[in-house]
Amino acid sequence: MTGNEQIKSMFYGRSGYRDLPMSCDLYWWHEGLAHENKLPEEIREKPIFDIHRMIGSIPWHKLDCVNIIYDQSVKIDVQTKMNGIIRDVRTTITTPAGSLTGRYTRSETLGHRDMIEQYVKTPDDLKIAQYLWDAFERIEPATGPVEAAEKMIGEQGVIWLCGIRNPLNVFFRELVGFEQFIFLLSDYPAIVRRLFDTIERATVEMARAVAAAGWKSWLVMLADCIDASLMSPPIFKEFCIPHYQRIIDILHAGGKKVIIHTDGYIRPLLDLLPQTHADGIEAVTPKPQGDVTLEEVRDALPEQMTVWGGIPSSILAEGMPDDEEFADFITRTAVYAKANQKIILGIGDMAVPSEMVWNRLKLIHSVLHKVNGQA
Template identity: 30%
Template sequence: MTDRERILRTWRGEPVDHICWQPRLEHWFRYRQKTGTLPERYAGMDLLEAYDDLGCSVRYAGRPLVYEYDNCALRVEGDDRGRVTSYETPLGTLTEVIHFGEEGTSAHISKFPIESLDDIEVMEYFLSDQRVRFSTEQFEEIEERLGDRGVCQFYFARTSLMRLIVNYVGFEQTIYLLHDEPERMERFLAHIDRCDDGLFEVLCASPVQILNFGDNIDAWLTPPPLFERYMLPIYEKRCEQLHAAGKFTHIHMDGALKPLLPLLSRLPQHGIEAPTPLPQGDVELEELCDAMAGKLMLDGIPCVHFLPNFPVSDLESCVERLLELQAPRLILGISDEISPPGDIERVRLVSEMIEATVR
């Protein structure tokens, strides 16, 4: 059975010969490649060859969506130190500034595009002018490149509140604005969601079978009152559309989870990606698996278990417990992904453990 077959059969709830293992090596590989610290074994390999050598599957390999504008433009300029993105509209231009880490593979936003209430109208105009289309050419190229290693799946624009927090405004200012200017912010959130209608029409009509709500949920950013008010209704509406079109869905929840555990069973998505138990997250593995309520778990191994200073036996124990508690509703992976100082041979160890379970 190929990884592609395992992935699709797992989502459909059909038997597989063993659990699919998708550790997400991209950040580790690119950092090591950029800094000249790839282990000798991988020095001449590309990323997909490294996946093959380690015996694991690929989850993400591209997003075949193209954004177009009639009266606006999105301009991106940058160098090794950072990137400036300009949202150009007839009403004015908004600017986002991102600075890269020294190695060029990490980044942080130093200036959000929305800094005042007046900026909201400009962003609303930009979003109203934006169109999205699905690129069949890019999709076919991704599928060909993946082969049997995986299935073309991807995450798309964050839902409205998380887009404010992560992309447009920043967490602190978003909270202040929700408190101080509730009516204006409610209108803005509703506008973002309306502008996403075209995106979801495109996703529903596409041949992609698995889609990820890449909202990077953390209970300290969206505690239960905010989550229930702003997140759940959108998830319910959008998943109803996607599921009616035959799509499988999952949501990226890689932050603190304990306050949100009682709400996991209410999520309409079929699966949850990157939930992180102790010692890295804030929940016991057992209580996390109980709260999943039959949903598919993607990942589940805290990435700290791949650091050289953590005992290998802890990693082995974690894998064994995940297989016991969550299989077959499991696509095993690292929550969220292996970090640059991680020991890549521990990825091979997990591959060998999974292979040993073949029945």
């Protein structure tokens, strides 16, 4: 089976396929070590897809597949500066109601995006944000980039269609941040809820655009970084579940499968995640990095939900734990995962750390070979 078929079988049924697939993100690890000229010699000149094959990992490629178009009253100015490997991006949004400015930095080798300056700094800024989202005109599917990605990866891997985000995540990551969201929700509930509903109307249109697009790509990833330390069960029930049900039902009607990015603490949310209508969760990060075990996640979720993850990235660093303990953990995890339905083995937070030892990824491959009866 091709890589795409292997991943697809974990969502549509195995159809006789019994091997345990592994799929993890090597991009930022590769970029970081390449920038520092520290890539192991045996892979220094190899394309990243070849490196995936060397460790038995099915590659995936994610991209934002929708663009928001505002009416002509909205002007957006983006200024970018480079400070070494750090990209510093300042965006000013000008509307007839006033202006908003936000700023983030991103490491060119680690991929982490840090919001340095939130767009909404005062309660009055909420009115400007409301104007901005009221000025949303239409959604344009990013057909050119998606089709180029499909051509690039072919059947050897899978495309993750991204860009549809929970309005709560927009508040947390861009508009106000977690702490200020809670304060503003308490002090100005009507204003905050109106803005939430307006943003959600745009995300519903995004889902409709993706559902109607005639792409081969079939997997939508909702990159909302679910973490119970930020989203308590009451917050998740009120602001996440109805939203997910709405957009996931639209995507299902368009023939898409949907996964939610759950790279944080999820134990308090395990009973709620099935209510989202999602087909699976990915970036599942077990102990000691997360707050659950792979077994606890699999047991808590219904059989039809796919679990993607299972290896905490923290144990890939040299000496954390030692090689023998590492091999034992990977073996136990792989044996369990293969014996259970709909588990795709992957690095928990899907971003392999730069300090990771190359030999540990090869060891994972060796263990999978044995567990899958290929050696």
